[in-house]
Amino acid sequence: MASITINNETLRNTFYYVITIQNALDKEFDKVQGNKSHLDKLVPEFLVGIYSQKLDKALGFKDNITQTAYNSAIILLVATFEKVVFAKYRTACGNFRKVLQDHTAKTIDYYKSREQFINSSIDKLAVIIELISGHLDNALLIELNNIKDHRNFLAHGQRDRTAPTVELPINVVAKTLDDVITEIEEKKIIS
Secondary structure (H helix, E strand, O other), X not given: XXXXXXXXXXXXXXXXXXXXXXXXXXXXXXXXXXXXXXXXXXXXXXXXXXXXOOHHHHHHHHHHHHHHHHHHHHHHHHHHHHHHHHHHHHHHHHHHHHHHHHHOOOOHHHHHHHHHHOOOOOOOHHHHXXXXXXXXXXXXXXXXXXXXXXHHHHHOOOOOOOOOOOOOOHHHHHHHHHHHHHHHHHOOOOO
């Protein structure tokens, strides 16, 4: 895997964790191809001998573990992205609230409408994407929506949606999410 630069520290750390897991799995599972019993060194004790009896069963187990690790990596990367972006959004809501408190007349109706105007309880990635969509580069927005759709497909039990046509490499997902964070920061979209 080629080296990429992830600027956001929180996202970078998560990326390092998931690629390290992927790397460890790849190295260990490469040994299974020529030696199906190597699988017994990797699985919990109660699984020893279950998947290592036949090479095709061992390789199927390896493929399922690899796919599960990939799926988990996508979900974890997007969850980390959400953590970063929602923190930025909540900070921005606090700033907006302060400006409104300091610079508007305070009638009884004001307090009710202020809370409706500043919605710091937004908790869905789709809503954040909608808020930033007019400010992001269109190609980046398309990539972000593809990642969101892929994550939703995985996170919701692969139901009610069609499977993604292409599984994006983990490094591409991480770089795209980081690019979105960078644009948010540079353009002060949410600040």
